[in-house]
Amino acid sequence: MKDTLFILAAPFQDGGFEWYCNDCATLEGALLVNPHWDEKIEVRRIGFPRPRKEIVDLVGPDWQGCPMLVMAKERAPGDAIIVGELAILQDVRAIGRALTSRHGGVGPHP
Numbered sequence: 500m501k502d503t504l505f506i507l508a509a510p511f512q513d514g515g516f517e518w519y520c521n522d523c524a525t526l527e528g529a530l531l532v533n534p535h536w537d538e539k540i541e542v543r544r545i546g547f548p549r550p551r552k553e554i555v556d557l558v559g560p561d562w563q564g565c566p567m568l569v570m571a572k573e574r575a576p577g578d579a580i581i582v583g584e585l586a587i588l589q590d591v592r593a594i595g596r597a598l599t600s601r602h603g604g605v606g607p608h609p
Contacts, residue, residue: 502540502601505554505567511547522591523566529595533604540602558582568594576600
């Protein structure tokens with residue numbers, strides 16, 4: 500399985516206003532400085548409204564927050580949450596560290 504990164508497509512509507520997700524925008528920046536990740540991971544920009552079917556189909560309805568990195572549990576970092584045969588990360592810094600560790604490139608500054 501290819502690592503799959505779910506981020507909210509921006510802008511999105513909520514409460515009559517347009518928004519972007521700060522953590523998702525941070526990962527958009529990480530994708531820009533690591534263009535080689537495009538060949539190594541799948542990025543899915545999804546809508547804000549729930550249920551987020553693409554995520555639910557993979558890991559169930561309890562885990563719909565974004566951003567989210569979904570990966571095979573065999574190679575998951577220790578801070579990942581195991582959901583069946585998959586592992587997920589939802590913290591933006593943990594996602595950045597995991598992508599850098601797994602696929603090389605520029606990571607988040609400590």
